[in-house]
Amino acid sequence: MRAVNHTIRNRAKLTGWLFIAGAVLMICLFYFYPMIQALLLSFKTGAGANLHFDGLANYKRLLSDKTFFTAVKNTFLFLIVQVPVMIVFAMMISVLLNDSKLRFKGFFRTAIFLPCVTSLVAYSVVFKYLFGNDGLINLALLNMHILSEPIQWISDPFWAKVTIIIAITWRWTGYNMIFFLSSLQNIDSSIYEAARIDGASGPRQFFSITVPLLKPIILFTSITSTIGTLQLFDEIMNITKGGPGNATLSISQYIYNLSFKYTPDFGYAATVSYSIVIMIIVLAFLQIKLAGDDK
Structure with a gap:
């Protein structure tokens, strides 16, 4: 009897492994294999496909690359x-949309979430024209007599950065709002009722109840937003192209330039790519520690 049960358990385990074998194979083939190849590539130097192993030469070059440090700074x-502005906006909007007295909640939720499902290239091009010297934003501000002359949104280093920040915030606030909203809907309303009976005001309820209970979501959205920002590419490429000069150059665009715009240097581009991996690991670790999450 024991032998029969053992055979049945082994068959069940084998069946389970067969079900996930395809997914495991695809993950290894399309995720882990390219990651390992990119790591090996980071130890090679040469132009185009003429690469040869050169040890830590690329990593030494990285430490003295002024353009890389400019991209990191930007x-x-x-x-x-x-990221903090977006997280705060997403949290505040989710609290407003979770109000049972608010009408047309479905419409507002859809409208705020809609930007994150639009094409990255399409919305970036729209923002480029909106914030152009003769774009709709400048025309509106001039007609309202807020400005006496157009703001150089794209061609001025400071305002180019502001334009990118506005664009990213517009697109991704709704995405993060969904996480906060789903978490708020799982909070027992009796907690707020008890707080109101005790005389707690709306702001006191927000800071003493809502924010502490949303701590896991704040941590999650902070980490995912950090990862997304470190990989920022589409908005930079389509709105400012990293300019003026290198004022808005991002790390991901620098990797693109090293691979396809300048003389192809895939080895060094892989090295810069792995610098992003290291930054993500360090920042995620720090965020978890600062949040006090010991799990």
Whole structure:
């Protein structure tokens, strides 16, 4: 009897492995194999396909690459400014949309979420024309007599950064809002009723109840937004092309330039790519520690 049960259990395990074998194979083939190949490529130097193993030469070059550090500085500026603003907006909007007294909630939720399902290229091109020197934004501000002359949204280093931050915030706030909204709907309403009975005001309820209960979602959205910002490419490429000069150059665009715009240097591009991996690991670890999540 034991032998029969053992055989049945082995067959069940084999069946389970057969079900997931295809998915495991595809993940290994399209995820882990390219990652390993990119890591090996980062130790090679040469133009185009004429590559040869050169040890840590690319990593030494990375530490003295001024363009790389400019791209890192720009990317971290977007990260430090845009991610907290977006998370706060997403949280506040989700709280408003979770109000049972609000009418047409479905319409507002759809309208705010809609930007994140639009084409990255299409919306970037639209923003480029909206914020052009003779674009709709400047025309509106001039007609309202807020400005006396157009703002150089694309050609001025400071305003180009502002344009990118506005574009990213517009697109991804609704995406993060969905996570906060789903979490808010799982909070027992009796907690807020008890707080109101105790005389807690709306702001006090928000900071003492809502924010602590949303802590896992805040951590999750912060980490995913950090990863997304470190990989920022489409908006930069289509709105400012990294300009003016290198004022809005991101790390991902620099990788693209190394691979396809300049003389192809795939080995060094792979090295820069792995710098993003290291940054993501370090920042995610710091965010988890700062959030006090010991799990």
